[in-house]
Amino acid sequence: MIVNSMNDLKILLVEDQSDARAMLRNMLSELGITQTFEAKDGNEALRFMDSAFEFVNLVICDWNMPKMSGVEFLRQLRTVDPSVPFLMVTGRSDMSSVIEAKSSGVSGYIRKPFSPAQLEAKLRILVQRGKKAG
Amino acid sequence: MGLGKLFAGFCGFLCRFMILRSEAKVFFDDLASQADEGILYFDSRGMLQNANGIAFALLPFLKADALRSLGFEDFFKSLDPYNRHLRNERDESEKTISFSGLLDTGVRLCRIRSGSARHGGMYVFLSDVTEAESSQHEKVRMSRLLQAVPGGMAVCNGSEIQFANEEFLKLLDISGSQIRKKNIPDILSETISADGNALREMKNLGKPVMIEWARERDGAQIWYEARMVPVPGEPGMPGLFACFLRDVTEDRVQKAQFYQAQKLEALGQLAGGVAHDFNNLLSIVDGYARMALKHVDKDNQAWNYLERIKQANRRGANLTKQLLTFGRHRIVADTVMDLKETLKDQEVLLCPLLDASIRMSIHADSGIFIDCSQDSMAQVLMNLVINSRDAMPDGGTITIDLQRINNTDLPSHVPEDLRHGDFCRLTVMDTGHGMDSETISRIFDPFYTTKEQGKGTGLGLSMVYGIVRQASGFIDVQSALGEGTSMKVYLPVSKRRPVARQAIPASPANPAGAMFNGYSVLVVEDEPDLLLVVKNMLQDMGMDVITAGNGNDALLKQDEYEGRIDFLLTDVVMPELNGVRLSEMMGELRPETKVIFMSGYPASGTMARIQVPEDAVLMAKPVVYEKLAGVLFDRLNNKAKSGDDIYRWKIAEAI
Structure with missing residues (x-):
């Protein structure tokens, strides 16, 4: 699915902490992205994607979640939707987890704490990459 | 006297003689049968007259018919095949012939000695020495074994040392004669200042005792370990004590370094984990502060407070960044650098940090390249030098030394499998107050500081440790109170070479001669023809050029470009994402990139389509080579600063 501009983004946020979810939602709305869906863990997100994947064209997911880790969620997500861009949010920035994330097929990653400008840049990169590939 | 009387007398004599002879034989048989040696009797003619059972048993060639038919010479000849070590010792003065030696009769070893009988005959005595010999062998073997025991070993019977191997004497630095009539606890306390009482305790406890202690020798500390083990004696006999003594200095050092490395590894993981959670909290605090700022006017006092919160948050984020470096959770750019060049660059930055009372001397071998980013190495140096400085409040000398070394010069705690390849050693040495061993063992711990409250975060050396370990290097600390400190950083030498970056300004003689060899630039321009023109110009200047047709594309291109990007040269007015927004994002993604705007519009004022920040560098279109x-040259040298008129379009010029 080609997204032409930032405003067309429909994002699923997967994050276990409600504060952090609210933060992300606010940042996104600052960037003019208002179509957001939220899930508090991987299972909820998978259930959502199972039935409503056409409503989502990008996933932002925290890497470190208690019930199902980001990497496990991504693995299962790829069986439902093999191509939706996946932005991993992480505080873990050691090489091994980045390599792990890359080999699991994340489209990009962003390190906490990040500013709206950093988030915007990452989203733009994903949109642009999608356009080129599309 | 009649002949008959004479005959009868002769017969009587003969009878007596025979009786005597038979008595002698009975006597011999009796005696010989009770002896535990084999006994053979050869008469004065050298004929075997008698032999006891043991002799028959010991000599397989001796058959019953040998009696009175085997001559002495033949007897010895018969021994020949069995004779391994027979020694013929004739003692002429005593008119005896004695043979002594060992016979190997298949299973037995016999010792033979012969002595002359009074009437010219000869006795041969044989004894079975199998047991005696083997116990002698056993003794020799045991003594060799004890000499070969790794470490020193001594045996003591409670009051006197009965045996000490050479290693034991060597460790005590004494000769064998000096241990005579001494017991182990005494000699150990006299020579190498062991706690003799602790060793004596074993006597009372009856259980093994182990003590470890250190003593100074030639200014170095030597660690010993002594184990006293009771050896029970035969029933009714007093027991013995064995003492095993080792120099465990090397072990101690290695163990300490191993624990230190383990502790730091664990602390690193902990710090990384804490930093992760802390980062989550920081993002939330930062986010809400940003949101709140939008609802507050600048003249409201709360605006100031919120700004403070944001500032504090930034400091917090910096702290976690340092923690992550220590925990090796940070991605260090994969670059190769010239260590001597970095030292030279850093010298300029370090000198202003030092008091006039502190002298700094640098010696560096050239041509040492390592796989590490310049920034990380600068941090390492900066931290080490600042620590040295702080250790010398009354002044002194900081010596920085960089040299190539052999693998054999690596610290002993470096495991064998990590020693391959070439290494270099960077030493930062001071003449300051030094550290005690307690401090040395903790200096790399995060948040450990000896500095006054507020003067250090306690993260400096943790970061150094993290960076060095990430570059596959090692650190060794040598310090003693009052004698200064020497921090040695060992790093693997890289076979790669950095791309030489060289900026040559244009000269009046060659106005188009400016070169930026090895530099890279990202050019963003939505007019394809202009993009091509600028690209060619920059390539002519020797630069590595990345091009993008719009802001979003520029973000993607920089994301895919793995090297360092020195310049961002961007158009200001572009659809979707303009140059100013792009530069803001670049500032977050690649803070080291120097931004130059190019525009056909003025930078500010009513004619400006987009407001360019005050401190930006803006170049007017059309773009001309010179x-x-x-602009590139001045931007590189930070000469082009905020509001610099040379590069700013005045409204008048723009129109």
């Missing part, structure tokens, strides 16, 4: 080179 002007472009000049």
